[in-house]
Amino acid sequence: xxxxxxxxxxxxxxxxxxxxxxxxxxxxxxxxxxxxxxxxxxxxxxxxxxxxxxxxxxxxxxxxxxxxxxxxxxxxxxxxxxxxxxxxxxxxxxxxxxxxxxxxxxxxxxxxxxxxxxxxxxxxxxxxxxxxxxxxxxxxxxxxxxxxxxxxxxxxxxxxxxxxxxxxxxxxxxxxxxxxxxxxxxxxxxxxxxxxxxxxxxxxxxxxxxxxxxxxxxxxxxxxxxxxxxxxxxxxxxxxxxxxxxxxxxxxxxxxxxxxxxxxxxxxxxxxxxxxxxxxxxxxxxxxxxxxxxxxxxxxxxxxxxxxxxxxxxxxxxxxxxxxxxxxxxxxxxxxxxxxxxxxxxxxx
Numbered sequence: 614x615x616x617x618x619x620x621x622x623x624x625x626x627x628x629x630x631x632x633x634x635x636x637x638x639x640x641x642x643x644x645x646x647x648x649x650x651x652x653x654x655x656x657x658x659x660x661x662x663x664x665x666x667x668x669x670x671x672x673x674x675x676x677x678x679x680x681x682x683x684x685x686x687x688x689x690x691x692x693x694x695x696x697x698x699x700x701x702x703x704x705x706x707x708x709x710x711x712x713x714x715x716x717x718x719x720x721x722x723x724x725x726x727x728x729x730x731x732x733x734x735x736x737x738x739x740x741x742x743x744x745x746x747x748x749x750x751x752x753x754x755x756x757x758x759x760x761x762x763x764x765x766x767x768x769x770x771x772x773x774x775x776x777x778x779x780x781x782x783x784x785x786x787x788x789x790x791x792x793x794x795x796x797x798x799x800x801x802x803x804x805x806x807x808x809x810x811x812x813x814x815x816x817x818x819x820x821x822x823x824x825x826x827x828x829x830x831x832x833x834x835x836x837x838x839x840x841x842x843x844x845x846x847x848x849x850x851x852x853x854x855x856x857x858x859x860x861x862x863x864x865x866x867x868x869x870x871x872x873x874x875x876x877x878x879x880x881x882x883x884x885x886x887x888x889x890x891x892x893x894x895x896x897x898x899x900x901x902x903x904x905x906x907x908x909x910x911x912x913x914x915x916x917x918x919x920x921x922x923x924x925x926x927x928x929x930x931x932x933x934x935x936x937x938x939x940x941x942x943x944x945x946x947x948x949x950x951x952x953x954x955x956x957x958x959x960x961x962x
Contacts, residue, residue, distance in 0.1 A: 619745035651743035652677025675743030759921035766926035933959035
């Protein structure tokens with residue numbers, strides 16, 4: 614067994630604290646990764662505090678992992694010691710269902726095995742995530758990471774990156790597409806970068822006027838304040854695609870009204886309450902609402918390769934792991950531009 618250090622949630626109401634546990638020994642298809650950096654996702658907070666229900670404790674959060682390969686099993690063919698790799702939101706799936714066979718393991722019929730807060734497919738081991746110094750994962754769910762990029766800023770690509778890349782690709786966003794990104798946070802800022810790189814005209818739609826300058830720095834062409842009803846009316850029927858990255862409770866209807874004929878509202882944010890949707894806003898212009906959940910392993914690798922080619926990484930604030938509870942509170946206030954990343958070397962302090 615591999616002794617590992619981490620920070621964990623011991624229950625839903627106390628701060629994360631140091632935790633020691635054991636990773637499994639390396640099996641024939643496994644890759645043992647020494648973790649260097651781990652991004653902090655809003656879903657980490659939701660699950661640590663059991664806001665979605667069903668949380669399993671003790672819980673080591675973290676599914677935006679970048680590190681170096683330490684050891685590989687004797688049947689591993691894709692990786693070797695010293696390689697720079699990533700691990701994202703899932704570490705296993707059934708591999709046999711129709712979706713897994715289409716490289717859509719994220720939609721595994723049996724349910725994918727999450728990187729943490731789930732029981733692994735042996736039926737007894739609790740999966741633990743990346744707020745730790747080691748992880749052992751089957752090679753199929755490990756991703757190649759280019760050393761050309763800033764590794765601490767690569768980490769959020771493993772969730773925030775693929776969560777926005779996948780629906781934009783699915784919607785065939787490209788040159789001539791008018792895209793609106795709703796919410797300029799951890800997800801939204803990546804959506805802006807990708808949509809711009811795909812050649813689209815990009816507008817950031819935000820409740821916060823002061824974010825206009827940041828939106829333009831990220832490459833957005835326009836900025837729309839959603840509380841300005843006159844300006845919102847000016848943009849009715851304008852967009853081909855809207856990507857909704859807002860996790861706060863909100864009404865979809867004002868945004869649906871911004872869509873042109875056959876426009877799509879791509880939903881990647883996860884509000885706690887069910888959103889409101891006016892049927893009239895849907896039938897007008899034959900609009901649709903499409904959900905999307907991360908991406909399969911092949912598409913995630915495609916995304917990482919695209920990022921290496923176009924020099925795309927997240928905007929991050931690097932923190933020692935001892936500041937994780939403070940980071941959670943700041944994240945709730947929107948006080949981060951735009952993703953916290955943990956320097957895992959700080960576990961040894």
